[in-house]
Amino acid sequence: MKSQNLWLLVATSLTFLSGCSRLESTSSPTVAVNSASRSMPNSTSSFTPTKLVTVTVGTTEYRIAAPNGESExxxxxQIAPMSNGAVWVRIPHLDAMNGRPDQPYALYLSKKGETTLTPDKAKLLLTEPLYVIQNGQKEYIEVSSVSATNGVVLYNVFYIVPDAPQPFGPELWMFDTNTNKNTKITDYRVASGYHFSYGASDGYLVYxxxxxxxxxxxxxxxxxxxxNTGQKVPVSPKIESNGTVKFTINGRDTSVQLTSVG
Structure with a gap:
């Protein structure tokens, strides 16, 4: 099963998410909200070399591994340009039969001007656990997209159970590159008539x-x-038909364009 950028957000809509209905969310596994415990201490950030393909994000061409023949x-x-470089997702090989990754997903930061996105030329920000245990079974974590703004990385994950027809529990996470704090923002549903969208601007995240x-x-x-604080802001947001959310804070009108996931 193949997985498929806010403002400068999640790239259009994710092919995987739009192509597959999610199971209705059950309770999400309990996961730590700091980068040290979210990472697997005994996991390796080793990288199996594979052919690099060229993709264009904005006006920049990047070369990134596509170990499972991922689409453009x-x-x-999986690539989010930042002022100091680009954050990207290291994609592991997936089992052709059940979609299970054989290595953990990881987030890397390549320095500004570096367009070949490989671990040996980048800084490791975060390694996801390979799996979590919930309801007595292993649920393998897959990262489906990444975006970035003002030193903050937003990424979406879901959970794969081998032999299950669909993945579980889409979630939105936030990693602060200044503090190395990793925080789950929310879980969401994109099946049975449910939808989710989000965006960021002027220091605010709206979902x-x-x-x-x-x-x-x-x-x-x-x-x-x-x-900056990760706290909810007590405002009365209004959404327009084009997906723009408007609100007023401290006497200042702000608008954030949302992009749909799924």
Whole structure:
């Protein structure tokens, strides 16, 4: 099973997510919110060399490994340019039968001007656990996209159970490259009429959980977070038909364009 960029966000919509309905979320596994315990101490950041392919993000061409023949659309979602370089996802080899990764996913930062995205030319930011244990079974973690702004990296994960028809529990996480703090922002659903979108601007992260209502429409649950503090901001956001969320804070009007995931 193959997985498929906010503002300068998640690249369009993720091919994998739009192509596969998710199982309705069960409770998410309990995971630590600091980078040290989110990383696997006994895991290795070793990298199996594979052919590099060229993808264009913005106006820059990058070369990145596609060990499972990933599409250009998916690969673009694994690269997030920043002012000091580019954050990217090291993609492991996936088992052809059940989609299980044989190594943990990892986030790297390549320095500004470096366009060949390999571990030997980059700084390791975070290694995800290979799997978590929930309900008595191993759930393998896969990173589906990454985006970045103002030193903050946002990335989406889901959980693969071998032989299960679909992955579980999409989640949005935030990694602060200045403090190395890794925080789960929220879980969400993108199946059975449920939708999720998010974006960031002017130091604020906004996400919108959309759910079907009795009138065959959608109700919106919009949350605004301060990216510097990670705290919710008490505002009254309004969403427009084009996905722009507007709100006023400290007398200043702010708008954030959201991009749909799934």
């Amino acid at each position: 659309t998916f690969l673009k979602a 919108d959980k959309q759910m079907p209502n009795a009138s065959a429409g959608l109700d919106h649950a919009i949350v605004v977070l301060n990216l």
